[in-house]
Amino acid sequence: MRLLKYCICCLLIASLSSCYTVRFQVHNGVPETEDSDSEDPLAGQLFREKKMVVNRKMLQGNDFFTIKDCESGSLNTIEYKTTFGGLLLYVITLGRNKEVKIRYVCTKEGSTDF
Amino acid sequence: MASTNTQNRQRWNTLHKNGPFSLKLFHDTKLNRDLSKFESYNAAATEIRRLIRLADNANERFRPMGSKWSLSSIAHCKDRMHYTPRLNLKFAVRDKDIHANSPYKSENVFLFQCGNVIKEISLALQKKQKSLKTHGASNGQTIAGCISTGVHGAAVDVGSVQDYVIGLNLITGTKPEDVIYLERASKPALNDDYIENFKCKIIRDDELFNAALVGLGSMGFIHGVVLEAEDMYLLHRCVRKIKKETALKLANTLNFGNFDPHFPVNPLDPNPPDYRGVRPYHFKVYINQYNDEATLPVEFIYKRDYFPNYKDIYEDPVPNMAQFIYTDLINTLIKFAEKVPGSIPALINLLKNSIMPKENKPVMGKLWEIFWDAQYKGRAFACSFGVDHTHSEKALKVLSKVTVDDGPIPGIFAMRFVKQSQAMLACTKFPFTCMIEIDGIQWKESDGLISLEEYSERMINALKQNNIPFTIHWGKNAKWDHPGLANHMFGNDVNKWKQLRAQLLSPRMQKVFSNKFLDDIKLS
Structure with missing residues (x-):
């Protein structure tokens, strides 16, 4: 029973400390917008989501993931998120697989052209 | 042609969730950027006239909306709403485009399509070493939305956003001649040859212009806004x-x-x-x-x-x-x-x-840095x-x-x-x-x-x-439905505004460009 409690405590601590979200935003750009009903911090912005499990080989720093759907050709905001599930996957696979979850907002097309 | 994605919707809400409000159709129009800028702008005007025709044929109301920052229901219409932020072309003018009697310098005169948001206008003007004269406490509203509702900021001796607007391109109906360029007769901005690029009928009339400036989204579709900027400060x-x-x-x-x-x-x-x-x-x-x-x-x-x-x-x-x-x-x-x-x-x-x-x-x-993004x-x-x-x-x-x-x-x-x-x-x-x-x-x-x-x-x-x-x-x-509210606030100007609206819009179009908000304040 004590071991079970200990495990639950460890899981709770791990889940709390492993979930976080980081956002980066250019200060002098205009995001692509859309009409949505969400109350998310990105509400009103057209965000795309990419969620994938990548192999350790892909995380050595030499590879790029290509973003093909920004018609303006540039990004305004990028959000990186980690979850407890992602951490669990990383631990269970002994670091071989990692979940990558990002959301990004493109710069509004034609926003600074004259 | 500009292309429109139309969705069936049940509801719509403002950015700050002051609804929800019911809605039937939601139009989202995108520019054709393969065309020249004038062609692209005029193709969008043709598309807007088509959408107005569809609403008119269905005996339904139609309302353009911008960034939905208004907390009142002014931007809402139960039938058809049109999302404008993708309509964001920008035009600088040359000396030869300015009207002979214009008090404005060509270097300060710019035409922005309705869906340009305040921040993108500021960033574009910055490339020309220019700035807006003022704007609201933040920068996400579209220019057409700002002037339609009277966004004001706090520039004591400058005025509100609409006060540096010197010309309007309005679409008041379904026919080509319903594309209008409106400016003050006393302070014209653009000459007829330049306006010809936009295939507009020209009206120079101070009273009509002053009525249309804060038009509550009900003086037709504001497709373009000509404004006077100033040197960067x-x-x-x-x-x-x-x-x-x-x-x-x-x-x-x-x-x-x-x-x-x-x-x-x-x-x-x-x-x-x-x-x-x-x-x-x-x-x-x-x-x-x-x-x-x-x-x-x-x-x-x-x-x-x-x-x-x-x-x-x-x-x-x-x-x-x-x-x-x-x-x-x-x-x-x-x-x-x-x-x-x-x-x-x-x-x-x-x-x-x-x-x-x-x-x-x-x-x-700079102005856009001081009044930065609202998060x-x-x-x-x-x-x-x-x-x-x-x-x-x-x-x-x-x-x-x-x-x-x-x-x-x-x-x-x-x-x-x-x-x-x-x-x-x-x-x-x-x-x-x-x-x-x-x-x-x-x-x-x-x-x-x-x-x-x-x-x-x-x-x-x-x-x-x-x-x-x-x-x-x-x-x-x-x-807003407080009895006699508009008359209490604006007195005789309410009737004058309605008369001028009737001068600009046919009775059918007055119905198309009305909404519950306008009904509530007895201006429809």
Whole structure:
């Protein structure tokens, strides 16, 4: 029973400390917008989501993931998120697989052209 | 051709969730950027006429909308709404495009398509070393949305956004001749040859232009806005705590002749300013109605000539990290306050360090840097009244009393001051208007809390009982169906506005470009 409690405590601590979200935003750009009903911090912005499990080989720093759907050709905001599930996957696979979850907002097309 | 994606919808909401409202169809039009700019603009006009025709044929209403920042239902229409932010072409004009009798310099005249948001206009103008003259407290609204609702900012001697608009391209119906270019006869901006590029019928008429400027989304589809910019400048901002009686005297008089804001001197400034006796570009007073403190935080902003190394000398106004850690906390506290209404004053006093501006070091930046992105996108309300600035202290007292006695209400007041607008239905109609606004988080009516509608009704009645003439910001929350409200606010100008609208729009198009908001205020 004590071991079970200990495990639950460890899981709770791990889940709390492993979930976080980081956002980066250019200060002098205009995001692509859309009409949505969400109350998310990105509400009103057209965000795309990419969620994938990548192999350790892909995380050595030499590879790029290509973003093909920004018609303006540039990004305004990028959000990186980690979850407890992602951490669990990383631990269970002994670091071989990692979940990558990002959301990004493109710069509004034609926003600074004259 | 421009292309439109049309969705069936059941509901629609504002950015700050003041709805939801019912909706049938949602149109989202995208430019064809393979064409030349003029061709692309004109193709969009053709597409807009097609969408208006569809609405007319279906005997339904149609309404363009921008960034949906209005908290009132002014942008909503139950039948067909049209999303405009993707319509964002920009045009600079040359000397030869300017009208022979124009008072404007060509280098300052620009045409922006309706869906350009304020920030992108600022960034585009910056490339030409130009700036907007003023804008609201943030920068996400579309230019057409701003002028339709009278967005005003707080530039004391400048005016509101619509006051630097010098031409309008309106689409008032389904036919090619319903594409109109409207500007003042007394101050024309563009010549006929240039306007020919947009295939417009030209109308030069001061009264019609002033009526259409703040058109409440009901003077046809604003497709393009011609505005006058100015040379790029800097704004020097500082929040000072000053005696309440001094702040209110400045509000009542706008006389800064004997006033010194005591801006800290920066020895690195190439041209150290002396603001003693100078009326600021921007003046805003914050008031926590639940706390009778002897001093009030006041935001002073002074205009400066541009110099390139300002960021090396002064604090950067754009934060490196925008933190909004209190959003969830505030929402939780509001839930608590709905159960225990008496706790609201204490909660606001508890949070005052987070919600009231603190005295800080002066910052300097361009207009778009000082009034940067608004990050809060949660549920919010705002009630905003315009009164003659000589009535500002009296009106504040009346509105605060309603808030404390009939409330409590989870929000705080601020006062901003704006020069008179020439637009017929501008909320900034007084020689200098004091816009008194209470901003806060939405709440639900409960045993001890009146509804937002009831609160607004009581504020309207209190101003009437105290014989304080007032207006209400069209994009803010109010009891808009209060009997005779528009007539009370604008008198004969209401009938004049309706007559001018009938001059611009056929009876069928008046129906198409109406909505419940217009019905409520008896302007449809």
